[in-house]
Amino acid sequence: MQALRTYIEHYTSSPLSEADFALISQAFTPKKLRRKQYLLQEGEVCKYFAFVLKGALRQYSVDDKGVEHIVHFAVENWWIGDRESFIMLTPSRYNIDALEEAELLLITNAQLQGLISTVPAIAQMVRELDQRNFIATQKRLHASIGYTAEERYAELKQVHPEFLQRFPQHMLASYLGISPETLSRVRHKSLRQ
Secondary structure: OHHHHHHHHHOOOOOOOHHHHHHHHHHOEEEEEOOOOEEEOOOOEOOOEEEEEEOOEEEEEEOOOOOEEEEEEEOOOOEEOOHHHHHHOOEOOOEEEEOOOEEEEEEOHHHHHHHHHHOHHHHHHHHHHHHHHHHHHHHHHHHHHHOOHHHHHHHHHHHOHHHHHHOOHHHHHHHHOOOHHHHHHHHHHHHHO
16 A cells, blocks of 8 residues: 555645545555456456556457457556546446556545545546546557657657566557567667667
């Protein structure tokens, strides 16, 4: 729980009181996932948003040909969940599974809304995260429609260099929206330069 407290205080202007942190602690449920275990499967409603204490997860869809399309990775101190399904209570089009053994803190939408209305630091953190998420999504969309494979890889290498060591090449290719062969060529070219 200390990692979550540190995270919240990073996004707020003042430290959390013990009373506020007690409310926050009560709202979250610890959960462990084994490698390859699902947090969410396509067709289910996303009942929880998860804060990652340890491990790595991916959020992805599978098309009609069985090809995976990774839209999000989450590592320590990141959040993961299907926002649309979580908010609208609609069936998810995504799967979320653990790439490594993971320790998570789960919160329901009702619990999150309760914290937003009673703990100002949570409301401030959620606003900040929503803004950052919107900006990141906008940048990712722009990159996917306007960047070459080389430019997408260079940006990933600059923004999330840890991904290059942590995730297999075929998953990075899926995340970048390119084939594994193209990623291999781009990486090789990048190493030569």
